[in-house]
Amino acid sequence: MFSRHFLSLFFCGLVVQFDAYLMDGSGGTQVKKHDAGGGMSEKARLKAERRAKQEKERALKQAKKAEKEGETKIKAQNVRISSNVQADDPKIRKKTAKKLEREQIPKRAEGPKKVGLFSHLHQYQRGISMTKELGLGSTKIHPSILRLGLQYAEGVISGSNARCAALINAMKEVVLDYQTPPDKELSRDLESKIKPCITFLNQCRPLSVSMQNAIKFIKAQISSSKSELSDVEAKHKLCESFDNYVEVNIHLAGEAISKFARQTIKNDDVVLIYGGSSLINRVLIDAHNAGCNFRVVVVDGRPRLSGIGALQKLTKAGISCSYTLVSGVTYLLPEITKVMYGAHGLLSNGYVIGAVGTSLVSLAAQSLNIPVIVCCETYKFCERVQTDSIVNNEIGDPLDLLADDGSYDPMLISKESWNELENLKVLHLTYDVTPPDLIATVVTDLGMIPCTSVPVVLRLKNLELDTS
Template sequence: MVIPDVKELAEKIEKMEIRGAGKIARTGARGLKLTAEKSSAGNTEEFLKELKEVSDILLGTRPTAISLANSLRFVTKDIESLSETEDLPDLKKRVISRAEEFVELSEKARERIGEIGSRRISDGDTIMTHCHSTNALSVIKTAFNQGKDIRVIACEARPRQQGFITARELMESNIPTTLIVDSAARYFMKDVDKVIVGADSIAANGAVVNKIGTSQIALTAYEARVVFFVAAESYKFHPQTLVGRLVEIEERDPKEVADPSKLPNVEIRNPAFDVTPAEYIDLIITERGIIPPEAAYEILREHFELGPESEIF
C-alpha cells in the first residue's frame, strides 16, 4: 500500500511543483524513506512489494529524468538479496539510512560542482544559461561570491518559463541579469563568453538531454565559438545507454503551449526536452571533476557499481 504522503510527492513531481532533476532525485529518495518509516508491512516480502510499488509510481512521473531512477537504484541496491539475511526492522533502517545518504551526497555534489566550475569563470564574463539549473546557478553564484565581475543572460524557457525562477534567484543574489525570450539566444550570443546549462540525463556517448531549446543554444554557441559547459551530478548519467537504449523524451500536456479549443484543427506538440550532441559540448562539470563528453562512458561504468541493465530491484 502506497502511503498518501508518497502519492502527494509523486503528484507534485508530475505537476512540476517539484522540479529540477536533482530535487526530483532527492524527492524520490525521500519517498522511499517515508515508505520505510510508515510501512505497515508484516514481513520482508510485503515490504519489498511496497518499495516496488512506490518505485514504479515515482518512476512514472518524469521518465526523462534519469536522476530519479538512479536515486531509487541507490537506495534499493541489493535490497532483495539482503532481505534473505536481514529481518524487517533492519531492512527498513537500511532503506532509511541509504535515502538519507543519497540526499546528503546530492546536496554536497551541488556545492562541489559550484566550487569546481567557478574556476572556469573569468572576471568580466557574460554567461548565458537556460531554464533553471541549481548546478549551473551554483557555478555562477560561487564565481560571483569569489568577487568575479560577471553578468548573466537567462533564457525564459517556454512554455513553463522556468527561466523566470533563475532570473529571480540571480536577482536576489545581486548578480546582474538579463532575461530574454528563447528565440533571442542567437541575437545575444555575440555578447556571451560562456554558456552553462544543467542536465536531466547524460548518455554514454556524451550527449546531453536537457530542457527543450538547449540544443539550439548549443549549436549557436558552437557556431559562435563560445564555450559550452554542462553542470551535472554523476547520478544524472544514464546507465541503460551503455547498451544502446535511447533516452525517453517526455511530451507534456499541449495546454501548456496553447488552448487546443482555440486551434481545433491544429496539432499542438510539447516536448519537454531535447538532445544536445556531444560535439557541441566542450566540458561537463561533475562533483568528481571536469570531464570531456567522451569520458561519460567511464563515469557510467564506475558510478553506483551497476551494470548497464541494472533494475530498481
C-alpha cells in the same frame, strides 16, 4: 609307491599356489592402495580427474547461468523502456494494462490529439484526474507516494535534483510505515511493496534519469539488507543509506561542481545560461561571493519560463543580469564569452539530455566558437544510448502552449478554439539531446571531463557497487 608320493607333492603344490594366490590378491590390493613411493594409485587418480571435470562443468554451468541472468535483466530493462516508448504497440499496451490491473493502479488516459510522428510516446493531460478511481483503504499505494505523484503531475516539484530528493524522502516514509509479515522477510517483501508505488509515479509523469538511478539504489539497498537484523534496525539502516545518498550525490556533489566550475568564470565574463537550474544558480552565486565580477544573460523558453526563477535568485544575490527569450539568443551571442547550463542526464554515447532548447543554444554558440560548459552530477549518468529527441522523450501537456481565453496576444490559439480545430495538433516536447561535438567540457563532482568519458565513470560506479 612312487605314484603316491608324486600325487602328494602335486596336491601340496596346488595348495601352496592357491594360498599364494589368495595372499597375493589381498596383498596386491593393499599395494595398489598404498604404493611404496607414497604416490596416488590409479583408482584414486581417476577419481580425482573425474572430480576436477565435474567442478569444471559446474563452474561452466554457473557462468552460463550468470550470463543468462544478466541477459534477462537487460531484456527486462529494455521491456521497461519499450513500455514508455512504444505506446502505440498493442502488445505493449495490453501488457501494461495487465500490470496496472494486477497492481490496482488506474491507467492515466491519453490526450485526444496526438502528433503522428510521436504516437509511440505517452501524451498525458493534467485535466484528467489520477486519483478519481482510487478508493480509500483499497489501494496498495502509500499516501506519501500519492501526494508525490500528484505534485509531479501538476508540476509543483520539477527539476532532476528536486524530483530525486522528493522521491527519496517519500520512500523513507514508506519504509518507516512498513511492517514485515510473520512468514516473510523484509528484503523480499518490501521490494514487492514499492513496485506499485513506482508504477504509480511513472503514470503520473515519466521517471527522470535521476529517479531511475535512485530507484536502482533503493532496490539494491533493500535486497542487500541482512535477515538477522530486526525490523527496527533494518529500517533505520535503510533510511540512513537513503539520507547518505542524497547528501553525497546532490549536496556534496553540487559543492564539488561549484568549486570546479567557478574556476572557469573570470572577471568581465558574460555568462549565458538557459532556463533555470539549481546547480547553475549555486555555481554563479558562489563565484560572485568569491569576488568574481561578471554578468549573466538569462535565456528562457516557453511554456515553463523557468528562467524567471533563476533571474530572481541571481539578481537577489547582487549579480547583474539580462533576460531574453530563446528567439533573441542570436542577437546577444556576440557579447557572450561562455555558455553554461545544467543537464537532465548524460547518455553513454556522450549526448546530453537537457530542457528543450539547449541543443539550439549550443549550436548557435558553437557557430561563434563560444565554449559550452555543462554542469552535471555523476549520479545522472545512464547507460542508455540516444542520438535524437524523437525515439525517447517526454511529451508535456499541450494545453500549456495554448493561451487562456481573453489572452492579450491575438496570435496565440485559445484552448477552446484548439478543441474545435480537429486537424490542429500541438506538440510539447520536454527534452532534447545535444551531441558531444557541441560541448566543450562537462563539470562533474569528479572534475572536468569530456562527454566521451561517461562510460568510464559508469564502469567505475558499477565497480564501487560490486565491491560494496
